[in-house]
Amino acid sequence: MERSIQIAFGDAVRDARVNHGYSQEELADLCGMHRTYISDIERGLRNVSLENIEKISAALDTPLSVLFEQIETENA
Amino acid sequence: MERSIQIAFGDAVRDARVNHGYSQEELADLCGMHRTYISDIERGLRNVSLENIEKISAALDTPLSVLFEQIETENA
Numbered sequence: 307m308e309r310s311i312q313i314a315f316g317d318a319v320r321d322a323r324v325n326h327g328y329s330q331e332e333l334a335d336l337c338g339m340h341r342t343y344i345s346d347i348e349r350g351l352r353n354v355s356l357e358n359i360e361k362i363s364a365a366l367d368t369p370l371s372v373l374f375e376q377i378e379t380e381n382a
Numbered sequence: 383m384e385r386s387i388q389i390a391f392g393d394a395v396r397d398a399r400v401n402h403g404y405s406q407e408e409l410a411d412l413c414g415m416h417r418t419y420i421s422d423i424e425r426g427l428r429n430v431s432l433e434n435i436e437k438i439s440a441a442l443d444t445p446l447s448v449l450f451e452q453i454e455t456e457n458a
Contacts, residue, residue, distance in 0.1 A: 360387040371451035
């Protein structure tokens with residue numbers, strides 16, 4: 307099922323965060339962002355910028371290519 | 383050499399655009415964006431949003447995972 311890129315990215319971030327055992331608060335701290343921003347991203351409510359995408363990817367120790375590959379696989 | 387994500391993304395977009403034989407104008411039309419915005423992106427001047435990243439990826443017929451893999455390879 308084709309989800310919007312915002313929802314698909316949010317799902318991928320939540321999956322990676324949960325796999326790492328981080329709370330939203332912990333991920334937000336790692337990224338230098340507010341917890342509510344992470345919550346919004348995970349709910350597909352944010353059109354995240356390139357720099358914030360990179361910060362999240364680094365905090366989750368997950369290359370962007372892997373994060374987007376997961377999105378493409380689940381959207382297929 | 384580690385480039386900023388904006389510069390790295392701009393280089394990857396330019397490479398893919400040139401490989402497709404598109405001018406900036408043609409890519410801009412395909413994305414529904416202005417040519418100067420594409421030019422700014424390629425010069426690393428824009429903190430591009432997720433939705434615009436997806437539009438560019440679709441216009442270049444290049445999955446985001448592939449675009450970011452190229453960035454990661456060149457940044458290594």
